[in-house]
Amino acid sequence: MKKLKVISALFAAALVIVSAGAVFAQTYKVAVSQIVEHPALDATRQGLLDGLKAKGYEQGKNLEFTFQTAQGNPAIAVQIAKQFVGEKPDVLVGIATPTAQALAASTRTIPVIFTAVTDPLGAKLVKDLEHPGGNVTGLSDLSPVAQHVDLMQELVSDLQAIGVIYNPGEANAMALVDLLKSAASAKKIQVVEGTALKSADVQSAARIIASKVQVIYAPTDNTVASAIDALVGVANQAKIPVVGGSTSFVENGAVASLGFDYYQVGVQTADYVEAVFQGKKVGEIPVTFAKGSDLFLNQQAADTLGITLSEAMLKRASSIKK
Amino acid sequence: MIHLEDIRITFNANTILENKALRGVSLTVPERQFVTIIGSNGAGKSTLLGAVSGETPISGGRVEIDGVEVTKWPVHKRARYAARVFQNPLAGTCATLTIEENMALAHGRGKRRGWRLALSSRRRRLFQERISILGLGLEDRLGDSIGLLSGGQRQAVSLVMATLSDSHLLLLDEHTAALDPRMAAFILDLTNTVVEEFGLTVMMVTHSMKDALASGDRTVMLHQGKIVFDVSGEERERLDVPHLLQMFSKVRGEELADDSLLLG
Amino acid sequence: MSLFAFLGTLEIGLVYGLVALGVYLTFRVLDFPDLTVDGSFPMGGAVAATAIVAGVNPWLATGLAVLAGAACGLVTAFLAVRCGILHLLASILTMIAAFSINIRIMGRPNMALLGEPTIFTPFDNLGWDQLYVHLGLVFLLVLFSALFVVRLLSSDFGLALRATGVNERMVAAQGGSIGFYTYFGLALSNGFVGFSGALFAQSNSFADVTSGVGTIVVGLAAVILGQTLIPGRRIWVAVTAVIVGSILYRLAVAFALSTGMFGMQASDLNLITAVLVAIALIAPKMKGKVRLKAVTR
Ligand SMILES: Nc1ncnc2c1ncn2[C@@H]1O[C@H](COP(=O)(O)OP(=O)(O)OP(=O)(O)O)[C@@H](O)[C@H]1O
Numbered sequence: 001m002k003k004l005k006v007i008s009a010l011f012a013a014a015l016v017i018v019s020a021g022a023v024f025a026q027t028y029k030v031a032v033s034q035i036v037e038h039p040a041l042d043a044t045r046q047g048l049l050d051g052l053k054a055k056g057y058e059q060g061k062n063l064e065f066t067f068q069t070a071q072g073n074p075a076i077a078v079q080i081a082k083q084f085v086g087e088k089p090d091v092l093v094g095i096a097t098p099t100a101q102a103l104a105a106s107t108r109t110i111p112v113i114f115t116a117v118t119d120p121l122g123a124k125l126v127k128d129l130e131h132p133g134g135n136v137t138g139l140s141d142l143s144p145v146a147q148h149v150d151l152m153q154e155l156v157s158d159l160q161a162i163g164v165i166y167n168p169g170e171a172n173a174m175a176l177v178d179l180l181k182s183a184a185s186a187k188k189i190q191v192v193e194g195t196a197l198k199s200a201d202v203q204s205a206a207r208i209i210a211s212k213v214q215v216i217y218a219p220t221d222n223t224v225a226s227a228i229d230a231l232v233g234v235a236n237q238a239k240i241p242v243v244g245g246s247t248s249f250v251e252n253g254a255v256a257s258l259g260f261d262y263y264q265v266g267v268q269t270a271d272y273v274e275a276v277f278q279g280k281k282v283g284e285i286p287v288t289f290a291k292g293s294d295l296f297l298n299q300q301a302a303d304t305l306g307i308t309l310s311e312a313m314l315k316r317a318s319s320i321k322k
Numbered sequence: 323m324i325h326l327e328d329i330r331i332t333f334n335a336n337t338i339l340e341n342k343a344l345r346g347v348s349l350t351v352p353e354r355q356f357v358t359i360i361g362s363n364g365a366g367k368s369t370l371l372g373a374v375s376g377e378t379p380i381s382g383g384r385v386e387i388d389g390v391e392v393t394k395w396p397v398h399k400r401a402r403y404a405a406r407v408f409q410n411p412l413a414g415t416c417a418t419l420t421i422e423e424n425m426a427l428a429h430g431r432g433k434r435r436g437w438r439l440a441l442s443s444r445r446r447r448l449f450q451e452r453i454s455i456l457g458l459g460l461e462d463r464l465g466d467s468i469g470l471l472s473g474g475q476r477q478a479v480s481l482v483m484a485t486l487s488d489s490h491l492l493l494l495d496e497h498t499a500a501l502d503p504r505m506a507a508f509i510l511d512l513t514n515t516v517v518e519e520f521g522l523t524v525m526m527v528t529h530s531m532k533d534a535l536a537s538g539d540r541t542v543m544l545h546q547g548k549i550v551f552d553v554s555g556e557e558r559e560r561l562d563v564p565h566l567l568q569m570f571s572k573v574r575g576e577e578l579a580d581d582s583l584l585l586g
Numbered sequence: 587m588s589l590f591a592f593l594g595t596l597e598i599g600l601v602y603g604l605v606a607l608g609v610y611l612t613f614r615v616l617d618f619p620d621l622t623v624d625g626s627f628p629m630g631g632a633v634a635a636t637a638i639v640a641g642v643n644p645w646l647a648t649g650l651a652v653l654a655g656a657a658c659g660l661v662t663a664f665l666a667v668r669c670g671i672l673h674l675l676a677s678i679l680t681m682i683a684a685f686s687i688n689i690r691i692m693g694r695p696n697m698a699l700l701g702e703p704t705i706f707t708p709f710d711n712l713g714w715d716q717l718y719v720h721l722g723l724v725f726l727l728v729l730f731s732a733l734f735v736v737r738l739l740s741s742d743f744g745l746a747l748r749a750t751g752v753n754e755r756m757v758a759a760q761g762g763s764i765g766f767y768t769y770f771g772l773a774l775s776n777g778f779v780g781f782s783g784a785l786f787a788q789s790n791s792f793a794d795v796t797s798g799v800g801t802i803v804v805g806l807a808a809v810i811l812g813q814t815l816i817p818g819r820r821i822w823v824a825v826t827a828v829i830v831g832s833i834l835y836r837l838a839v840a841f842a843l844s845t846g847m848f849g850m851q852a853s854d855l856n857l858i859t860a861v862l863v864a865i866a867l868i869a870p871k872m873k874g875k876v877r878l879k880a881v882t883r
């Protein structure tokens with residue numbers, strides 16, 4: 001009995017100390033909901049965390065950073081949203097479309113920042129990019145698809161047909177393929193589509209189209225991103241280059257990539273979170289498009305395929321894999 | 323009335339497994355007649371009942387029930403004319419439903435099944451009344467799952483179920499074969515009572531020569547998919563079991579002789 | 587768990603209770619393993635969302651979603667009954683086809699309803715707490731659905747439907763058309779699943795084609811969990827059990843999500859679901875064994 005009293009006294013003392021600490025430095029609570037775990041989205045999350053740290057918000061000190069992934073299941077995303085909203089954090093962050101939608105539907109008061117959402121208007125997250133109005137704003141990662149088509153033309157002389165592998169079930173990917181088709185048709189280039197509902201299907205989808213095209217375009221599609229190695233493997237066998245929408249693809253053997261470093265997308269998202277910390281009204285923060293589309297080249301892959309990377313291209317590149 | 327005209331049934335036609343189970347059977351069972359059907363294993367007895375109930379699709383011939391041609395009708399449509407009790411007690415009842423639910427199911431045979439409650443107090447009273455005839459004390463156990471009953475009890479309930487809707491045809495395929503002798507005798511008695519009381523027209527398959535002669539008023543013997551023997555009236559009165567057995571072996575012997583002639 | 591999270595979990599549990607009801611009808615009543623639900627759930631959401639965005643009254647849109655779900659069931663029944671395709675395979679075919687159709691319906695894989703009118707909208711402006719309003723409305727809809735199923739299964743028609751899953755030969759001998767009951771049962775089941783999808787989309791403001799993945803597992807987990815914890819042969823007990831099972835399943839997920847709980851993390855969810863279903867499947871057998879041992883001793 002006596003022991004119990006001592007313990008509870010100690011516990012009470014500890015509580016006082018902890019809450020006293022909280023008075024001196026306010027702790028901000030950020031809850032991050034991510035639809036699925038894969039390299040690009042994970043990098044976004046890490047970038048956000050590091051970006052906040054650079055601004056003086058450090059986990060364990062004055063930042064409480066909670067994170068959940070929905071395993072690709074929208075119903076779980078909804079449950080995560082309910083749980084997060086119930087915990088009343090200062091900012092909710094939704095990585096990718098369904099998680100952002102689930103968060104936005106669960107609260108009209110807590111600020112919701114989305115990131116890595118390709119089409120925020122189509123997803124009805126905001127009514128207006130300049131003046132979102134409600135409690136939701138964020139960062140779009142719309143890929144510069146027109147620039148990708150230019151890049152492919154630069155790489156392959158007399159380009160007639162581009163192959164693209166994507167998951168028709170992903171909102172982001174569909175939007176990109178539509179952009180690709182309009183950009184390509186403007187230049188009278190044919191687009192051959194290959195669809196993969198799951199990452200295991202990427203390889204066979206690539207095999208089917210590989211012989212009909214001169215280059216394969218890998219969009220920032222979660223399914224393709226998870227199976228990028230398999231895609232590159234097929235392309236190598238067919239002796240055609242892969243051009244990607246995500247710079248990380250170069251690491252996996254793509255000849256060239258023009259896109260975001262998703263880590264940097266996360267870092268840029270930190271600006272939004274900080275703005276909310278500082279008391280800015282969410283409805284007045286405009287939606288922006290992720291900045292800094294870097295060109296990554298892969299000299300090694302180009303050599304294997306017998307493709308010459310032009311001087312101009314090499315000059316533009318921010319990273320060249322040798 | 324059941325009218326069968328030159329029924330032919332071939333299983334696995336045009337394969338090495340081809341089996342002519344019925345090779346031209348014609349049989350007319352008038353209203354209120356009780357026919358018993360005998361024959362060795364594989365003679366085609368079950369197949370013949372199947373031709374009436376619709377369970378075995380026929381390859382040739384014509385089936386008429388109560389003057390209506392039903393040759394192309396599916397089983398569930400013919401069910402409005404004929405009730406059946408199977409050899410396997412498990413086959414004729416629904417194990418997970420209660421006794422009264424099984425009875426309600428049978429009560430709806432041949433009627434449109436709608437939104438009405440399956441178990442009204444009026445129906446319960448009817449079921450209680452009917453099942454009490456059995457004298458098995460089941461009237462107090464209507465809410466029990468029928469799976470809890472013994473095979474004999476289930477066959478008894480099946481017979482009662484056969485009388486719950488107003489068809490007057492009853493098809494029985496060795497419905498006492500799975501029971502112990504005492505229970506078999508009880509079910510056969512019950513069958514005779516029920517047939518008498520409701521004025522039913524019956525086709526009953528049995529392996530017991532004794533039962534075949536003791537029940538009903540006509541006996542038909544099948545052999546290799548043909549009717550080889552058909553007795554009724556006085557001729558049948560005079561028959562006894564040894565006599566019948568003798569005819570049975572004679573039929574088989576003749577068949578053999580025929581075959582050897584053909585081969586020679 | 588916060589009150590908000592708890593009420594939200596109840597709501598999702600109830601919405602998926604309709605899936606459990608559908609799965610109960612196919613797996614338990616009809617004994618027809620039906621994976622169509624993975625396609626009819628998102629189809630319900632897709633149809634409701636598309637109709638609402640096109641300006642259709644939300645209640646009417648929900649009705650259309652129910653019909654769309656039922657149509658999926660009919661397709662599976664057609665493949666199984668008319669074409670004689672193995673039940674499981676027939677339902678997988680419909681499920682796969684539904685994925686493409688859902689994208690066609692919406693014209694895109696994800697359709698948002700944020701800011702669109704839903705069946706909840708008229709109640710949102712009454713000044714009550716939105717969370718309670720959603721929960722209350724969903725509860726009433728699920729209650730009516732459950733009462734409908736209980737009443738249906740107690741009718742002459744329902745009795746034949748129940749017998750179909752146990753003894754087809756007997757049902758045919760009693761004048762019931764097996765084919766017809768299969769069509770009806772699958773349509774009814776998937777109609778409920780489509781209804782569930784429509785409610786999910788409207789309550790959470792989006793329809794997404796990927797929301798169908800694993801619906802069958804969730805429904806089955808709810809049925810097994812519920813019927814193990816609340817055993818009983820009576821229809822209303824079984825129907826209550828599967829809906830309670832669905833709520834319990836969602837509560838289990840919510841607990842798993844509450845960070846730090848038992849040192850689990852979110853990516854353990856699939857494992858937890860599998861273990862849950864396995865335990866529920868094994869438990870009744872174990873109970874029987876223990877009892878048997880006790881008797882032989
Ligand atoms: N579904 C079926 N497919 C193939 N052959 C069948 C089928 N049903 C019956 N047969 C065959 O048809 C013949 C007649 O069978 P049936 O069941 O009518 O005989 P039975 O007179 O009822 O015999 P038992 O006294 O053994 O019940 C047998 O040779 C049997 O093997």
Ligand SMILES: [Mg+2]
Nearest residue numbers: 367368369495
């Ligand atoms: Mg037989």
